[in-house]
Amino acid sequence: MSRNAPIAIPADVRSRLKALRLLPRHARGAHGIGQHASRSRGAGLEFAQYRAYEPGDELRQIDWKLYARSDRFFVRESERESPITTWVLIDATASARQRDRARPEWSRLDHLCATAACLVELALQQSDRFGVIVVSGEGLQLVPAGHGPRQRDRVHLLLRQVQANGAWPPVTALAPVWERVQAGDLLVALGDGFDEGGTVLLERLAAARREVLHLQVLTAEERDFPFTEGHRFRDPETGEEVLGDGRAIREEYLARFEAAQRALQARLQSSGIVHASGYLDQPLDQPLRALLGTGGGA
Amino acid sequence: MSLLFPLGLLALAAWLVPLLIHLARRHQYAPLDFAALRWLRARIRPRQKIRFDEWPLLLVRLLLLAALALLLARPVLHGGAPDTHAVTVVAPGLDGAALRGQDAIGDWRWLAPGFPALADGTPAQPQPQPLASLLRELDQRLPAGAPLTVYVPDPMTGLDGERPRLSRSVNWRPMPMAPAAARTAALPVLQLGGEIAEGERRVLAALQRAWSNQALSPARGAGTAPGAGQIGVWLAAAPLPAAWQAWVRQGGSALVAPGAAGAGWTPALRDAGGAVVLEQRFEGSGRLLRFTAPLTPTALPVLRDPGFPRQLLAVVAAPAPPTLAAAATQQPLRGGATPLPLPRELTPWLLALIVLLFALERAMATSPRRGAGA
Numbered sequence: 150m151s152r153n154a155p156i157a158i159p160a161d162v163r164s165r166l167k168a169l170r171l172l173p174r175h176a177r178g179a180h181g182i183g184q185h186a187s188r189s190r191g192a193g194l195e196f197a198q199y200r201a202y203e204p205g206d207e208l209r210q211i212d213w214k215l216y217a218r219s220d221r222f223f224v225r226e227s228e229r230e231s232p233i234t235t236w237v238l239i240d241a242t243a244s245a246r247q248r249d250r251a252r253p254e255w256s257r258l259d260h261l262c263a264t265a266a267c268l269v270e271l272a273l274q275q276s277d278r279f280g281v282i283v284v285s286g287e288g289l290q291l292v293p294a295g296h297g298p299r300q301r302d303r304v305h306l307l308l309r310q311v312q313a314n315g316a317w318p319p320v321t322a323l324a325p326v327w328e329r330v331q332a333g334d335l336l337v338a339l340g341d342g343f344d345e346g347g348t349v350l351l352e353r354l355a356a357a358r359r360e361v362l363h364l365q366v367l368t369a370e371e372r373d374f375p376f377t378e379g380h381r382f383r384d385p386e387t388g389e390e391v392l393g394d395g396r397a398i399r400e401e402y403l404a405r406f407e408a409a410q411r412a413l414q415a416r417l418q419s420s421g422i423v424h425a426s427g428y429l430d431q432p433l434d435q436p437l438r439a440l441l442g443t444g445g446g447a
Numbered sequence: 448m449s450l451l452f453p454l455g456l457l458a459l460a461a462w463l464v465p466l467l468i469h470l471a472r473r474h475q476y477a478p479l480d481f482a483a484l485r486w487l488r489a490r491i492r493p494r495q496k497i498r499f500d501e502w503p504l505l506l507v508r509l510l511l512l513a514a515l516a517l518l519l520a521r522p523v524l525h526g527g528a529p530d531t532h533a534v535t536v537v538a539p540g541l542d543g544a545a546l547r548g549q550d551a552i553g554d555w556r557w558l559a560p561g562f563p564a565l566a567d568g569t570p571a572q573p574q575p576q577p578l579a580s581l582l583r584e585l586d587q588r589l590p591a592g593a594p595l596t597v598y599v600p601d602p603m604t605g606l607d608g609e610r611p612r613l614s615r616s617v618n619w620r621p622m623p624m625a626p627a628a629a630r631t632a633a634l635p636v637l638q639l640g641g642e643i644a645e646g647e648r649r650v651l652a653a654l655q656r657a658w659s660n661q662a663l664s665p666a667r668g669a670g671t672a673p674g675a676g677q678i679g680v681w682l683a684a685a686p687l688p689a690a691w692q693a694w695v696r697q698g699g700s701a702l703v704a705p706g707a708a709g710a711g712w713t714p715a716l717r718d719a720g721g722a723v724v725l726e727q728r729f730e731g732s733g734r735l736l737r738f739t740a741p742l743t744p745t746a747l748p749v750l751r752d753p754g755f756p757r758q759l760l761a762v763v764a765a766p767a768p769p770t771l772a773a774a775a776t777q778q779p780l781r782g783g784a785t786p787l788p789l790p791r792e793l794t795p796w797l798l799a800l801i802v803l804l805f806a807l808e809r810a811m812a813t814s815p816r817r818g819a820g821a
Contacts, residue, residue: 244482257482343482371483378500381477384484391487398487405486 156266156305162433163270169434169441171271173233173335173360185233185277199223234278234294236330237265237304240340240347241285243385245313247341249368249429260366261339262308263433268337269304271441273297280329281307284347286315288322291329316386317346326350332358337440339364342413352420361422364440365413369430371406374399448524449790455519458512465508469499504811511804518797523790529590536562536585537598538578538605539570541622546598558582558597578605582779586613587786600624601774611779614786621774634659635764637702638673639666640691641683647742650750651680657756673699678763682742687735696731700763703737712737715762718749725762736763 158166173185202211202222212225245258265281272279273296280294281304290311292303330336338351342365355361370376376395383390410426417424427436450456481487499505536558537543543565547555555565558581563570578599589595591614601621637655639648643666652663672694673679679694679701681687687695687703695701709728715736716725724747728735740746749755 247480247482341482343485368482370481376479380479382481382484382487383478385480385482387484389484390478391484393487402483402487405488406483409486 156262156308158263158266158270158433162267165432165434166267166270166437167274169271169437171233171235171268171275171277171335171441185231185275197226199225232275232277232296234280234331234334235268235272236294236334236336237268237279237281238326238336238338238340239265239281239283239308239311240317240338240344241283241311241313242317242344243286243314244341244343246385247368247371249370251369252429255429256313257341257366257368257429258311258313260427260429260433262311264339264364264366264427264437265308266305267433267437269301273301279304282326282329283307283311284318284323285311285313286318288318289325291325293329317344320346320350323350326354327357330354330359333360335360335362337362337364339366341366348413348416351417351422355420355422361420362440363417363422363424364436365424365426366436367426367428369428372428374402374406448522448793451521451523453520455521456516458516458519461512461516462509465505465512466499469501469505504808507804507808507811511801511808514797514801514804518794518801522793522797524793525788525790527791529592529788531590531593533594533596534585534589535596535598537565538600538603539575540600541598541624543569546622558585558599562588575605577607578603579607579609579611579777581605582611582613582617583783586611586615586779586783588789589615589786590788591615591785594618596620598622599774599777600626602626602771603774603777604770606770606772606777610777612783613779613781614783616781617779619774619778626771633676633764635700635760636661636677637663637680638677639663639680640671640673641666641669641681641685641688643680643682647682650742650744654756654759658760673701678702678736692730695733695735697733698731699733701733701735703735705738705740707735707737709735716758718752724749725759727762 199212199215200223202224206224210224212223215221215223215225239261241258241261245261246256248254248256269279269281276296278294278296279300281292283290290307292300292307295303336354336359338347338361340347340363342348342363351361351363374395376399378396379392379394381390381392414424423440425436425440427433532554535547535553535555537546537555538558543555543557547553547565556562557565557567557570558578559570560576560581561570562585582597586595593615595613595615596618598620599622601623603621604626635658637651639651643651648663655661655663667673669685669688670690672690677699679691679699681691681701682704684704686708687701691701712726712728714723714725715727716723718724723739726737726739728737738747742750744750752758
């Protein structure tokens, strides 16, 4: 995908997106009218509790049938369904430039941005607030949380100009994440999961009552290692090079990579982070279904 | 199959070039971005085993070179079913189109050098070739077992010392045709030159009278050679002039004085007693004649012999050999050597194969898929 082309979600993916919901397990909305359970009580459909009448309550909120039974004033309260704030965190370090030789025009960053666009669509469907944070070697780029179609346009404007470069920034550069993403917000992290700093950030966010989902996007070559000839492999972030014969090192690589993936999953699971993996040669919504289908608890 | 030039296979040494190219390419690794590098364990020496890059392309290149080397070695193929279709040849001079009639399928050819097809028109012949020799050549060219039909004019020309002896029986078809021109026997005419004694002149005049009942023509000078069909007579003491010598070398016959210089004289005519009367010496394609004595009856008693003019005529103008024969009597005999089977040249097929392989090699070497894999 050209970096200047608008992010287009394929029609089939868009139609399947309608069946998905961004349902947090414990993230709670605060204010406004939305689709999610919230801590704010008031008028609504879902019964929450009875409480004693206090001066100032509206008379129409008093449950008169209960008054008839108990001769005391009770006020019937409901849970209000409120919107939540969804954050999309994109890992745009140099490793996001990785692309498959079979499809050289589609990089991991393209896939990440398209997935982010899908998530933004979901949030927009649900009238949720949403914002985007892009982490690259140059630091953070972010769109503060907002709602509505114009917020979507702002997000797309950012996604279109994202360039992948550098390595994961130091912890001090990540302070804006803590300022913006508040407790109770939903954060979907998109990336390759190769950066230790990124995993540590997610663990800390999850520990600080942010609901974190992790969607790992891998290339088909990282999954299959289809190299049969000698190659000079280069790490795009560190510049380190490894000379190897594809056939000879395949078995060992696959075993080590699989072990690393399992270790990452176990680590995220122990932190309460829902994890799913997608691949560049698969549709955009496939990992989203795995992620949101099991993640929607409430 | 055999090779006419086996040394051409030395060109297979050119195999080294693509082999080395495909080996050397292995060392030019383009760096390949791979984000999951930390799980790769390097083997600095990936493989000591010799391995070639892009072996399909290498294979095509080797095949191409092998085909070129084989082309240089000129392979021929023995065996195979010989092409024994019936062949009909027509001697030049006959009306080939009329003989062929409606037969459009058969292989009709002229009995001429190269055996051109009848449809190509009458062959241009700088010199008529003897038909018997052409028949033998054609018999050796055609594979054994191919039926042969020959149309010859009757009476036929172009014969030589032996009736053609061929390896196959021939369907012999004489076609009556009048010979081109009836040859008339030309009697020689004596042409005097230079000074000549009166007595000798009388003898020569008598010889001329005896041969053709004609008078002698006037003597010619040293610069004027005799014409065709004449016998030059130069009995002067002076040596034969240059013009006459040149004429003799081109095929003339000249009578020179007794005791003329030169070696290699051989007897040409003897008298009744066995004494040599006339000697001859070949000069170029002509000959010189000399009497052993002065041309007088006293010196040469044989001059008094009434049969002498006829004997001399037989020497100076030998009767021409026959050139025509009844075609029916010249039907070729059986029992000639069986023609050797002709090996088939594989060059056109090899050339087609080379062109095909070259196109394949170019297509593979310039395909866009290849650049992605490098």
